[in-house]
Amino acid sequence: MIKTLRGLAHKYFSDEEAVILFLLLLFGTGFIILFGAMLAPAIAAVIVAFILQGLVTKLNHLGVPELVSIIGVFLIFLGVLIAFLFGLLPLIWGQVTSLAGEAPRIFREMQSYLELLPQQYPALISMEGVNTIYTQVTTEAGRMTQWLVSFSLASIPDLVALLIYMVLLPILVFFFLKDRRALLASIGKLLPPQRPMMVRIWNEVNLQCANYVRGKAVEILIVGGVTYVSFKFLGVPYAALLSLMVGLSVVIPYIGAAVVTIPVAMIALFAFGWGSQFIWVMAIYGIIQALDGNVLVPLLFSEVNNLHPVVIIVAVLFFGGIWGLWGVFFAIPLATMLKAVFSAWPVNDQRLSAPAERA
Structure with a gap:
């Protein structure tokens, strides 16, 4: 057990900057948990x-x-x-x-x-x-x-x-x-004067999070605006409320669209009943969701590393359990930031260096 922990410490924390950055991340997370509401x-x-x-x-x-x-x-x-x-x-x-x-x-x-x-x-x-x-x-x-x-x-x-x-x-x-x-x-x-690893991680996090957050802001405006115009044209009641919900649902991929579909279908059903108008509303809503997932998302997030659906669900459950609604809202940006940190984290792999040393 001690040998395993020593190996992990040597692999991930052999660099002094890595130790400092790890402590900064722990301190920052604790600070936000304690004083985030304030x-x-x-x-x-x-x-x-x-x-x-x-x-x-x-x-x-x-x-x-x-x-x-x-x-x-x-x-x-x-x-x-x-x-x-x-x-x-x-x-x-x-x-x-x-x-x-x-x-x-x-x-x-x-x-x-x-x-x-x-x-x-x-x-x-x-x-x-x-x-x-x-x-x-x-x-x-x-x-x-x-x-x-x-x-x-x-x-x-x-x-x-x-x-x-x-x-x-x-x-x-x-x-x-x-x-x-x-x-x-x-x-x-406040940081060490020589910090090449921190600069590299900061650049990676800045690139990934900036592209993701700004892309999501544009996606919310486009999806919400198109939904409002479409629902208003079709005469759907509560068009502004539903379009806001649909726009915000893109923040949580997969889960958000599935949850918002229920109120959209219920209000359309109670407004128009089982008929052609209800089918038109749900068809237009499905087309908006399909264009968002297959056209808008690849266009806005071409430079962002996509997260696996399992990672998205786990991030929503974890951060939602810690910070409630705000944790759900910012779960994907936080998961993107953590992925960028792990991608740029220095790893001292002895298995790769041993053959070179013997040669």
Whole structure:
């Protein structure tokens, strides 16, 4: 056992930089776990600035001065944030409350559909099972409706904190963009002066994560926008809410699309019934998902190392268990970062060096 551990330590931690980097990763992970909720605006601002930095760099390559590029990109971000807060967010919240008000009618229709299943498939489905499913669904829906009704009174402190975050976020994003080099230089002073391995790993992580995060931001906008236009054209109710859910579902490959398909199908079914309109809605939704997976994803992520589906599911379960919803949302970027670190990690393989030494 001791010999095995010594061999692993010699293989992966023979370089002094590897030991320092490993300790930094442990310290950073512990720091985020302990103080992540407190520093949520700063962490969100770092992620947003990281996404926007790619556009600043492209403008610099086109000959635009850096300060002008930063101000222009920041104004675009500020306009998108204001449009979301005062345009899209009230629309979505209105549709959520409207959907909660129509929940009793939807569940009555769902009960009528479920009661037909035991008659059509008596060998597979029983009336007791249908009643159990209906009771569980209605109970959860009742809790959700009660939460929506009491939201305005019970969550006033959360709303105040959200308003503070909305003020702090643009300020932090601007300074992270403007003083990026100075901040990185200050962090670099805390590291060893000679750090070729850290620079190589940083370049790999920066390339993979930057391409992934920026590509996902573009994918969310495209998929969500196309879904909204399509559902609005087809007359699907709650088009804004459904398009937001479909857009955000691309953050979690495989799992997100499977989960979002259920509310899309349910709302289309209750709005149009079993007919041609329902088939059109589901066909258009399937075409959007197919184009996203087979055209848009290869186009946006051609330079990113794809993760295996098993790795994606494990990452979602692991980080979701640690950080809840935010862990699910950032599971794939974190897994991509870890894969980039492991790919660039120095390995001292004695089996490869032994033949060369004997020669």
